[in-house]
Every structure is written in C-alpha cells, then in structure tokens.
Amino acid sequence: MLIKLTQMRPGQAGLVADIRGGRGINTRLENMGIRRGRRILKVSSYFGLGPQMVEVDKMRVAIGFGMAERIFVEVSG
Amino acid sequence: MTLKKILLMGNPNVGKSALFSRLTGAKVMISNYPGCTVEFSQGEMKVDGERPVVIDVPGTYSLAPTCKAEEVAVKMLGEGDVVINVVDATNLERNLCLTLQLLDSGKPVIVALNMWDDTKHRGIYIDTKKLEELLGVPVVPTSGLSGTGVKELIQRIHEAKAQQTRHTQDEIWEKIGKITANVQKLTHRHHTLLDRLEDWSVYPFSRWIIAAAVVIGSFWFIRFAGEGMISLVFDPLFEGVWLPLMEKLSIFLGANSVLHQILIGTLENGSIDFGNSLGLLTTGLYVPIAMVFPYVFSFYFLLGLLEDLGYLPRLAVLADNFMHRLGLHGYAVIPFMLGLGCNVPGALALRILEERREKFIAATLMAVSVPCMAQTAVIIGLVGQRGMTYLLLVFLILFTIMMIEGVILNAAVKGESPEILLEIPPYRMPRFGTTVKKLWMRMSAFFTEALPIVFLGIFIVNLLHSLKVLDVLGLIFRPVITGLWGLPAEMVPALLVGLLRKDVAVGMLGGLGLDNGQLVTGAVILAIYFPCLATFFVLYREMGKADMLKITLIMIATVTAVGTLLNMLF
Numbered sequence: 001m002l003i004k005l006t007q008m009r010p011g012q013a014g015l016v017a018d019i020r021g022g023r024g025i026n027t028r029l030e031n032m033g034i035r036r037g038r039r040i041l042k043v044s045s046y047f048g049l050g051p052q053m054v055e056v057d058k059m060r061v062a063i064g065f066g067m068a069e070r071i072f073v074e075v076s077g
Numbered sequence: 078m079t080l081k082k083i084l085l086m087g088n089p090n091v092g093k094s095a096l097f098s099r100l101t102g103a104k105v106m107i108s109n110y111p112g113c114t115v116e117f118s119q120g121e122m123k124v125d126g127e128r129p130v131v132i133d134v135p136g137t138y139s140l141a142p143t144c145k146a147e148e149v150a151v152k153m154l155g156e157g158d159v160v161i162n163v164v165d166a167t168n169l170e171r172n173l174c175l176t177l178q179l180l181d182s183g184k185p186v187i188v189a190l191n192m193w194d195d196t197k198h199r200g201i202y203i204d205t206k207k208l209e210e211l212l213g214v215p216v217v218p219t220s221g222l223s224g225t226g227v228k229e230l231i232q233r234i235h236e237a238k239a240q241q242t243r244h245t246q247d248e249i250w251e252k253i254g255k256i257t258a259n260v261q262k263l264t265h266r267h268h269t270l271l272d273r274l275e276d277w278s279v280y281p282f283s284r285w286i287i288a289a290a291v292v293i294g295s296f297w298f299i300r301f302a303g304e305g306m307i308s309l310v311f312d313p314l315f316e317g318v319w320l321p322l323m324e325k326l327s328i329f330l331g332a333n334s335v336l337h338q339i340l341i342g343t344l345e346n347g348s349i350d351f352g353n354s355l356g357l358l359t360t361g362l363y364v365p366i367a368m369v370f371p372y373v374f375s376f377y378f379l380l381g382l383l384e385d386l387g388y389l390p391r392l393a394v395l396a397d398n399f400m401h402r403l404g405l406h407g408y409a410v411i412p413f414m415l416g417l418g419c420n421v422p423g424a425l426a427l428r429i430l431e432e433r434r435e436k437f438i439a440a441t442l443m444a445v446s447v448p449c450m451a452q453t454a455v456i457i458g459l460v461g462q463r464g465m466t467y468l469l470l471v472f473l474i475l476f477t478i479m480m481i482e483g484v485i486l487n488a489a490v491k492g493e494s495p496e497i498l499l500e501i502p503p504y505r506m507p508r509f510g511t512t513v514k515k516l517w518m519r520m521s522a523f524f525t526e527a528l529p530i531v532f533l534g535i536f537i538v539n540l541l542h543s544l545k546v547l548d549v550l551g552l553i554f555r556p557v558i559t560g561l562w563g564l565p566a567e568m569v570p571a572l573l574v575g576l577l578r579k580d581v582a583v584g585m586l587g588g589l590g591l592d593n594g595q596l597v598t599g600a601v602i603l604a605i606y607f608p609c610l611a612t613f614f615v616l617y618r619e620m621g622k623a624d625m626l627k628i629t630l631i632m633i634a635t636v637t638a639v640g641t642l643l644n645m646l647f
Contacts, residue, residue, distance in 0.1 A: 024143070028498055031138030033171040035250065044279050050398040051407065051497050053279050057170050058199075058263075060279070060503075062394040064406060064496025 005052055005063070005071040008042040014075035016040050021070040029071070032061045040073060080129040080158055080234070083122070086150065086179065087163035088172050089136030090502050092191045094118075095221025095511075096163055097133035100231070104518050105133060107221075108384035109505050110411065112136065112429035115146050117153065124234055132157070140178045144431040159185045159237045161230070166190045166218065167199050167503075169261055173253045176212065180240040186214045187237040189230055193218040195505075200266035208260045214238045222508060271504040278391045279501075288395055291388060299375045303454065306371035315351060315367050323349055323359060338539060345588070352459075353588030360581065361535050364455065365527050369580050370520075372454035376418055377519045378512075385507035385515075389414060390499055397497050403483025404438045404490065405430075406497040412439060416447040418519075420612035423447065427619055434492040440616055441486060441628045444608045445635055446479040448472075451527065452579035456600050459583060463593050471600050478605060478639060482631075527578070530611075534577035538570045547573075561637065563644035564599055565589055575603050576610050594647025601643060606636040 002017055016038045019026055026035075033056045034040065043053040043060060052068040054061055063071070085093045085100075089111030098105050101120030106113060112135075119132045137150040154160070162179050164172040179186050190205060209216040215236045219226035244252065277283040323341060330337040332344055341349060342356030349356075351363035383389060389411055397407030408429060416423025423443055430436045448456070461468045487494065541547050550573075551566040558564050558572075567589055575582035586599045607629075608616065617625045 027139070027141060028143055030246075031143070031171075031174070032498065032500060044281060046394065046398060048398055049401075051394050051499075053394065053501070057168065059168055059171065060275075060501040062390075062397070062407075062497055062499045062501055064397065064498060067496040067498060 001075055002072055003075060005040070005042065005054070005068040005073055006045070006065060008073060008075065010042055010044045012075060013039060013041040014073040016071065017074040018072040019070060020072065021067070025067060025070065029063075029067075033057050033059060034061065034063075034071070040071075080124060080127055082157045082159075083129050083131045083234070084134050084153060084157035084160045085131060085163055086134045086154070086160050086175070087136060087191075088138055088165065088168075088175060090500065091136065091163050091165035091168075091172065092221040093136065093163045094133055096161075096189060096191060096219060096227070097131060097221075099221055099224055099227045101131050104514065106515060106518065107511055108389075108515075109387035109502050110384065110389045111500050111502070112146060112408075112411070112426075113384070115425055115428040117149065122231070124231055129158070137175065139175055140182065145428045154179075154182060154184065157184060159187065159234065161189050161234070161237075162186050163189045163191050166192050166196050166203060167201055169201075169203065170253055170257050173256060174249060177242070177244055177249045177252060180212070180214065180242050181244055183239055183241060185237040185239045187230070187234060188212065188214060188216045189226075190216055190218045191221055193225055194220040194223055198266065198269070200264040202262040202264065204260045208256065211256050211259065213240055222511065271506065275504050278388070278504075279394070284391070284395060288392060291383070291392070295379055295383075298379055299372060300457070302375035302378075303372035303457070306374070307367060307458075311367035311371060315363055319362075320349065320351075326358070338543075339536070342535075342539075350588065352584045355535050355538060355585075357532055357535060360584070361532050364581050364584050365451075365524075365531050368458050368584065369451045369454045369527075370523070372457065373418070373450045373523055374516075374520060376450045377516055380414065380418060381512045381515045381519075382507050385505065385512055387502045387504045390501050393499060394497065394501070401494050402487065403442065403480065404487030404494045405435050405442075405483070406494055408497055408499055409435065409439045413443060413447055416443045417450060417453070419449050419451070419523075420444070420447065420608055421615050424612055424615040424619060432492070432495050434490055435495060437620065437624055437628075438483065438486045438490060440620055440624075441631055442479050442483055444612065444616060444628055445482060445605050445632055446475045448475060448604045449579060449609075452583055452604060455580045455583040456604075459587050460596055460600055463596060467593055467597055470597055471604075474597070474601050474639075474643070475604060478635065482635065526611075530577050531581055534574045534581055537577070538574055541573070542570070557637070557640075561644065562598060562602065562640035564591070564595055564602075568599060571599075571603065572606065576607060579603060579609055594643075598640060598643040598647060602636055602640050605632065605639060607632055 016036055041055040043055050045052045049065040051062040051064050085097050087093050094105045094107045094114050100122045103120035105118050114135050117132050117134055119130050121128050122131050134150045134153050135146040137147040140151055142148040142151050162176050205216050215233050217226050217230045219230055278287050327341045340356050340358045342354030342359050349359055351359050354360055393407040393410040396410045400407050412423045412426035415426050427436050551569045555566045558566050558568050571582045571585040582603050
C-alpha cells in the first residue's frame with residue numbers, strides 16, 4: 001500500500017517509493033540517506049503540522065511536514 | 078609531493094573539529110550538533126619535519142552545496158593539496174557519498190574513519206583493510222575525542238592518493254551499496270540509558286516533560302549558580318577587599334582630580350558606588366567581573382553540556398511548529414540559544430539557515446529581542462531588586478516583541494518559511510575535558526574581548542561628559558526619551574554606552590532614580606534599540622548593506638513604539 005510519510009503510524013516501517021519534489025528536495029533528502037528503495041521507519045510525529053521524525057540506517061532525521069507530504073512510502077498491509 | 082594545505086572535510090557532525098584540535102593542538106569549539114563550525118579555522122601540524130596548514134572545513138553532505146556553510150566548504154576544496162575525509166564510522170553508508178565525490182574531484186584523499194570508539198557498543202563491525210582496497214585510498218580508524226588513531230593518520234598522510242574516477246549520482250549509490258555490503262557487519266546492540274533518553278526526548282508527552290525540565294532547570298541553575306557565586310565570592314571580594322583599597326586611593330588622588338575621575342569616577346554622596354561611579358577601577362571592574370561573569374560562566378557551563386550531549390537539535394524539532402509562525406523553522410533555535418550567551422556567535426550561527434528570507438527574519442529578531450547573557454545578568458541584578466514580577470515582566474515583554482515582530486515579518490516578507498530537515502545525532506555523554514576546555518575558551522574570550530570594551534565605553538562617556546557633549550545630546554533627544562518614553566534625559570549616556578556594552582549601560586540605569594515602571598521600560602529599551610556594535614558589524618557582514626539598513630529601520634521603529642507603549646502602560 002502506498003501512503004504518504006505523514007500518514008504512517010509511529011513505529012511503522014516501509015520502503016521509500018517516490019519523492020515527488022524538485023531536484024533540490026531530492027538532493028537534500030538523498031544527503032540524509034533518504035532515497036527510493038530505502039527502508040524508512042517512522043519514529044514519531046510532532047504536534048499539528050509539525051516535523052516527522054524518521055529513522056534511516058539507524059540515523060534519526062527530522063523532516064518538516066510539507067517536505068514529508070512529498071515522500072511516498074510502500075508499507076505492507 | 079609537498080604538503081602545504083591539508084583540508085579536513087566531511088559530513089556535518091562527524092567530529093572534524095575534534096580531530097582538527099588533535100592534529101594541530103589548536104583550540105576550537107566542538108559540539109554535538111550539525112553546523113557547529115560555520116567558519117573555517119586553521120592551524121599548523123607537524124608531518125616529517127614539514128609544517129603544513131590544516132583547515133577545519135565546515136561540514137557538507139555533498140559537493141553540491143545547499144547552504145552558505147556548504148558553499149564555503151566546496152569553495153575551499155580547490156585550495157587544498159590533500160583532503161582528510163572525515164567519515165562517521167557509525168554512519169558509513171551516508172558518509173561514503175561525499176567520499177566518492179571527493180575521489181571524483183581528483184584530489185589526493187585519505188579517509189579518517191572517525192568515531193571509531195563508538196562502533197563497538199553500537200554493534201558495528203567494519204573491515205578497514207577491505208574498505209581501503211575498495212576505495213583505493215588509505216583508511217585509518219580514528220577518534221577525535223579520545224585521540225585513537227591520530228598518530229597513524231599523521232604517519233600515513235603521505236600515502237593519500239588521487240583517483241581519477243567519474244561517477245553519476247546513481248552510480249555512487251550503487252557503489253556504496255556494494256562497498257557497505259562487503260565491509261560492514263551490523264550486530265545486535267544493547268540499549269543503554271542514553272538510548273532510552275533518546276527515545277524519551279522524541280516520543281509524545283515525554284519529550285515535553287524533558288523539554289520543560291531542561292528549560293526550567295536551566296533557568297533555575299543559572300540563577301542559583303550565578304547568585305551563589307556573587308554572594309559567596311565576588312561581593313565579599315569587592316566589598317571587603319577591593320572597596321577599602323579604592324577608598325584609600327580615592328583619598329590619595331583627591332576627589333576633584335582628573336585621575337580620580339578616570340580611575341575611581343564620580344562619588345555618590347561621598348562614597349564609591351560600584352555600579353554608577355563609572356571609574357575604570359570601580360565600575361569598569363565590578364560590572365564585568367562581579368555582576369556579569371558569574372552568570373556568563375553558569376550559562377556557558379550549561380550550554381556546553383547541552384551542546385555536547387546533543388540536546389539542541391531535539392529542542393529545534395520541538396520548536397519547529399512554533400517557529401514557523403515567525404517565518405522560521407526550528408533550527409533557528411540554535412542561533413537564538415547561542416545569542417542568549419552573546420549575540421556575536423549567535424549572528425555567525427545564522428549561516429546554518431538555508432534561505433535569505435529566514436536569515437533576514439532571524440537576524441532581525443535576534444538584534445531586537447534576544448538579550449545577551451551580560452545584559453541579562455545586570456537586568457537580574459538591577460531589576461531583580463524590585464521584585465521577581467518586574468524581572469519576569471522584562472523578559473515577557475522581550476518575548477512578546479519577538480512574537481509580534483516575527484508574525485509581522487512572516488506576513489510582510491515575500492516567500493515561505495522553509496522546511497526543517499535535520500539530522501538528529503545520538504546522545505553522547507559529555508566528556509569532562511572537552512566541556513571544561515570549551516568553557517575555558519569562552520571565558521577567556523569574555524575577558525579578552527569584554528574588558529577592553531567596558532573600559533573604552535566608560536572612558537568615552539567620561540570624555541563626552543567633560544566636553545559637555547552629553548548635555549547637548551540630552552537636549553536633542555529629550556523629546557523622545559522624556560516626551561515619548563517618560564524617562565529622564567540623563568539616560569543618554571546609557572544609550573551611548575549600550576552601543577559598546579549593554580551590561581554597563583543597564584547598570585547605569587541604577588543611578589537615575591527610576592521608579593519600577595521606568596526601570597522596566599529602560600531595561601527593555603536598552604535591550605531592543607540597537608545591538609552592540611560588535612554584533613552590528615557581524616550582522617552587516619553576513620547580511621549586506623541593504624538588509625542591514627532595513628533591520629536598522631525596523632529597530633528604530635520598534636524601540637520608538639515599544640517605549641511609548643510601555644510609558645502609557647506603566
């Protein structure tokens with residue numbers, strides 16, 4: 001099932017399927033190790049339209065809500 | 078190959094500065110958050126009788142820069158003879174991206190596999206020999222914090238090799254996948270107390286409890302430690318030891334002599350007033366040492382611990398939502414936190430913000446409403462005497478100004494606030510040596526930079542006073558100071574000194590016989606009317622002429638309006 005990163009539940013993991021954004025966003029996310037095919041774990045999300053905390057390769061990254069809306073993740077079930 | 082310039086390059090927060098400090102013996106700031114180094118530092122090291130220059134380059138994720146600090150890094154690559162690529166061994170995969178880009182650049186590279194000491198308890202095993210084979214350049218396991226492997230790194234620096242590889246970005250990731258599959262083994266790791274604390278700092282509810290504990294605990298600690306040092310050490314020292322000496326000197330010099338005016342200053346009711354006499358040996362020493370130093374010391378002790386632990390990025394994420402309303406994102410918390418110590422490093426730290434718009438907003442908000450610790454210390458000392466309510470009122474007003482101005486700027490300046498994208502480093506237990514060294518650097522900077530300017534400020538006011546310039550300025554500014562703000566025109570000298578040192582300026586309010594409302598108004602005005610010149614020039618350099626003119630106009634408008642409003646309220 002393909003859902004946005006912002007729709008994932010805390011503790012849920014999946015594979016990054018698509019990043020719908022310009023070159024700039026793709027580069028910056030890639031710098032953090034977030035790119036197509038990577039396993040991504042949602043750790044928690046922050047109040048309201050706050051940042052999404054994820055874990056990639058044992059590293060934690062905070063992603064602003066708007067940017068997280070552009071990241072699509074393939075999750076099971 | 079002759080070695081003249083060695084560059085230390087790597088991702089943010091991989092320990093470049095710690096390694097730099099080990100290689101050169103130079104003292105630099107080390108913290109546990111990405112973007113601690115915004116300006117490069119350089120020092121010399123010894124390699125086989127040669128003395129090449131080593132440059133600690135700000136961290137960059139790739140050679141395609143996305144912010145100012147990264148631009149600096151990429152620009153510097155051209156100048157180096159050898160690159161020591163500092164790689165976080167606990168995060169090999171992501172770090173290798175820059176490594177391969179550096180190899181593509183054709184510069185001779187040697188890899189320092191840093192944070193090596195951390196790999197063991199994190200359950201990471203790396204075959205360095207194999208990694209060396211696959212990369213084709215030397216790989217040395219190191220730890221900047223403990224010093225592991227630094228000697229070997231120096232010995233092998235001449236083995237650094239240039240590669241003539243060319244990769245597209247996709248090929249780079251493909252190659253990295255192969256390399257890590259070959260050299261890295263991950264095993265189960267035991268959860269430590271720090272790991273648990275990491276989770277608590279980001280999970281709902283517990284993160285707020287931790288944040289509240291940190292913020293309230295910090296206020297409590299700074300106040301308690303600052304006051305304690307003053308009442309136990311500095312007041313007894315100045316009142317019991319220094320005052321009798323100064324009284325003798327005062328009699329010896331004669332109250333009307335020029336030297337008395339310069340060294341002791343003006344007597345208040347026939348006796349020395351450390352806060353207001355404005356002599357070099359009285360106010361000039363008392364304000365920075367006995368009023369300001371204890372608080373600055375406590376503040377930086379605590380900030381150092383939080384920096385080294387790695388709490389600041391977590392606070393930034395927590396503040397993100399709120400900061401968006403001010404047109405910023407959460408990471409602007411870092412320059413503001415540093416600004417609470419001293420606005421100068423705060424202004425430099427603005428470089429970690431990516432876009433011009435947010436830099437402009439953050440610079441304006443900092444210049445207007447982030448008081449430095451020196452100023453805060455004197456506000457605590459002076460306004461605190463009138464009661465806790467007034468003290469809190471000053472900071473509440475400053476915070477309100479910040480919010481209102483942020484909301485206005487967010488609406489008025491074209492563009493949107495950018496999204497936060499921030500690596501959250503693992504917590505690391507602060508090391509006693511590192512924390513003490515950093516505190517020592519900051520304290521010696523305080524004394525070497527603050528004391529001369531305190532003296533200069535006091536000297537200039539005395540000079541202008543004797544030349545009657547102050548009287549003229551008082552007449553000119555009376556309509557604003559008295560008419561709008563309801564303060565005595567004798568505030569002019571304080572406003573002048575405030576351009577050099579805010580702490581001395583606030584202290585001078587003590588001699589004006591202000592009532593409670595006036596004192597609050599005066600303290601707020603001194604905080605917001607203009608940053609000290611040192612901060613102003615750094616901001617000018619960072620922001621440019623046009624933006625600085627805008628910021629200055631905003632400051633003048635703000636202080637006029639706020640002063641008038643407070644006068645009407647109190």
